[in-house]
Amino acid sequence: MYFVLILLLVIYSFTFAAASVASTSEMMALASPGNKTMAMAFCGTFYYSGSGLSRMLSSLVLGSGMLAAEWSMGGMKICHYQTLFLIYAVAVIFAAMFLVIVPAIFPEGEYVYDVH
Numbered sequence: 001m002y003f004v005l006i007l008l009l010v011i012y013s014f015t016f017a018a019a020s021v022a023s024t025s026e027m028m029a030l031a032s033p034g035n036k037t038m039a040m041a042f043c044g045t046f047y048y049s050g051s052g053l054s055r056m057l058s059s060l061v062l063g064s065g066m067l068a069a070e071w072s073m074g075g076m077k078i079c080h081y082q083t084l085f086l087i088y089a090v091a092v093i094f095a096a097m098f099l100v101i102v103p104a105i106f107p108e109g110e111y112v113y114d115v116h
Helices: 002-030 036-064 080-101
Strands: 070-073 076-079
Touching (some): 002 036, 076 080
Antiparallel strands (some): 070 076
């Protein structure tokens, strides 16, 4: 069991690091060359605001008792924590549909990939 947990942690950490590098390079590419600091601060504000809002929303939903304590789906019993994970999985799939507007996926114009 320890090996599986370590493997999952390594995979998650690698994925998170790769996503951070990809999002940072996109932010740098889309920012205007003379104002990269403010553009990065602006993007960081939205990232951390969304992260905090997500944590606050899940705490409010779990604390309010809005979700059923237990329900079944196809013979499987599902608790309120798993319901929350299911809701987030649907939200991630919905958000993944917006990847078509990310310039690294489908480039349309000239972007400045300047690291100086």
